[in-house]
Each structure stands twice: as C-alpha cells, then as structure tokens.
Amino acid sequence: MSTTRRRGRPKGESGSRERIVVAAEHEFGENGYDGATIRAIAARAGVDSALVHHYFGAKADLFAEVIGIPLRPDLDVPTILEGPRDEVGERVVRYVLEAFERPDVRRRGVTMIRVALGSKVMSPPLVGFLSRELIGRITTRLETPDAALRATLVASQIAGLIVTRYVARLQPIADAPVDELVARVGPTIQRYLFE
Known part of the structure; x- marks a missing residue:
C-alpha cells in the first residue's frame, strides 16, 4: 500500500x-x-x-x-482607485467610514486595532499586511516617484480617523455625520494622492 x-x-x-x-x-x-x-x-x-x-x-x-480583518483593502482599494480621479479621496474616506458604521465591522475592527497596538506578536503581521495589501496596492497605482510616501500618508490619515472616531470616541468626530467627515477629510486624502 x-x-x-x-x-x-x-x-x-x-x-x-x-x-x-x-x-x-x-x-x-x-x-x-x-x-x-x-x-x-x-x-x-x-x-x-x-x-x-x-x-x-x-x-x-x-x-x-x-x-478577523473586517475590511479587505486588498480587494476593494483597486476598485476605489479606478473611479473618477477627482473623487478618489472622498471615496476612500466614505469606504472606510461606511464600513465601520456597520456594528459587526466596527466591533471586529476596534478589537483588531486594540490587539495590534498592544501586542508585539500581532503588530508586525498586521503592519506587513497593510504595507503589502493596502499601501503597496496604492503605490503601484500612483505614477509618482514618492508614491510610497503618498500611500503611507493616506494610511496614517485613515488610521488616525478610525482610532479617533471608533476607538477613542473623541468628540465631536465620534458623532459627526459620515457625509461631513467625507467632505472634510476627503480633500486631504486627495491632496496626499495627487497633488
């Protein structure tokens, strides 16, 4: 046998x-x-x-x-970047905020962030995932010599927004309407990407 x-x-x-x-x-x-x-x-x-x-x-x-990653930037970011270029910043912010407004995503996302920030074991894999699957994908779509820096600035802005709104629950950002945050943060993301 x-x-x-x-x-x-x-x-x-x-x-x-x-x-x-x-x-x-x-x-x-x-x-x-x-x-x-x-x-x-x-x-x-x-x-x-x-x-x-x-x-x-x-x-x-x-x-x-x-x-338990509640969002799949490796799958969703390419689609977000393919729409009209002058709306990319707002689409990125809306994608994240609308996802985190769903209770299941918020719960898992906040847990993941807290674990990653407080764990020497889980932080490197999460950083590696985000570097390759999010920042790396944005970088390959941008046609500038500083594409990696631009993509990392986007990630830092989005991470800060998530932590401020959903983890620290800092007011008035925690209760601000999604549309208002999209309108205020979207242009910053747009500038990081294209200006």
Missing part, C-alpha cells in the same frame, strides 16, 4: 480548516505577514498547501480570517 500523500483535499479528514487557522496564527505571529508562507503554514498544520488554498485562497484571505 502506498503511503504517498495525494494532493488536494484529503477524504474524510476533519478539523483541517481549524488546524490551518491555528498554524497560520503561529506562523504569522512568529514570522510576520511577509515571512509566513502558505507552504510553512500547511506543513505546520500537517496538510498539503493545496488544501490551504482550497479553504482560504490567497495568503491575504487566510490572514484576514486569522485576525
């Missing part, structure tokens, strides 16, 4: 998905987002890497599952 392992989803094996998530938590915690690989996660979970892809798709999907 052959002991060679077949690629893909093993028949009758239960608990694989949960083992993959636990293995990913350890890999991301030990090696950061950039250092963790699907192959290493699969090996730690005792499964084939094809099974990891079967359950989660790309590494960004698995990372989002592990830390």
Whole structure:
C-alpha cells in the first residue's frame, strides 16, 4: 500500500480548516505577514498547501480570517482607485467610514486595532499586511516617484480617523455625520494622492 500523500483535499479528514487557522496564527505571529508562507503554514498544520488554498485562497484571505480583518483593502482599494480621479479621496474616506458604521465591522475592527497596538506578536503581521495589501496596492497605482510616501500618508490619515472616531470616541468626530467627515477629510486624502 502506498503511503504517498495525494494532493488536494484529503477524504474524510476533519478539523483541517481549524488546524490551518491555528498554524497560520503561529506562523504569522512568529514570522510576520511577509515571512509566513502558505507552504510553512500547511506543513505546520500537517496538510498539503493545496488544501490551504482550497479553504482560504490567497495568503491575504487566510490572514484576514486569522485576525478577523473586517475590511479587505486588498480587494476593494483597486476598485476605489479606478473611479473618477477627482473623487478618489472622498471615496476612500466614505469606504472606510461606511464600513465601520456597520456594528459587526466596527466591533471586529476596534478589537483588531486594540490587539495590534498592544501586542508585539500581532503588530508586525498586521503592519506587513497593510504595507503589502493596502499601501503597496496604492503605490503601484500612483505614477509618482514618492508614491510610497503618498500611500503611507493616506494610511496614517485613515488610521488616525478610525482610532479617533471608533476607538477613542473623541468628540465631536465620534458623532459627526459620515457625509461631513467625507467632505472634510476627503480633500486631504486627495491632496496626499495627487497633488
């Protein structure tokens, strides 16, 4: 009888998905987002890497599952950047605020931010994810030599807005209407991106 392992989803094996998530938590915690690989996660979970892809798709999907990222900037930012250029800043702000206005996203997002800010283990993977999947995607769309700085300024502004409104609940920003914040912060994002 052959002991060679077949690629893909093993028949009758239960608990694989949960083992993959636990293995990913350890890999991301030990090696950061950039250092963790699907192959290493699969090996730690005792499964084939094809099974990891079967359950989660790309590494960004698995990372989002592990830390409960409520937004998927890696999927949404390219669409936001493709609309009319003079409205990009406002679309970015509206995307984030409208998402965080949903209670499930707000709860998970605030928890994720608090954990990342207070954890030496989870902060590097989150920073790696945001650097590659958010800032990196914005950078590749901008055609300027300082694109990385511009994208990082956008991330800092949005992160500050989220922390001020949803974590610290600083008034009057915490209760300001979304439309007002979009109108006031959007031009700053627009300037960071294009001026």
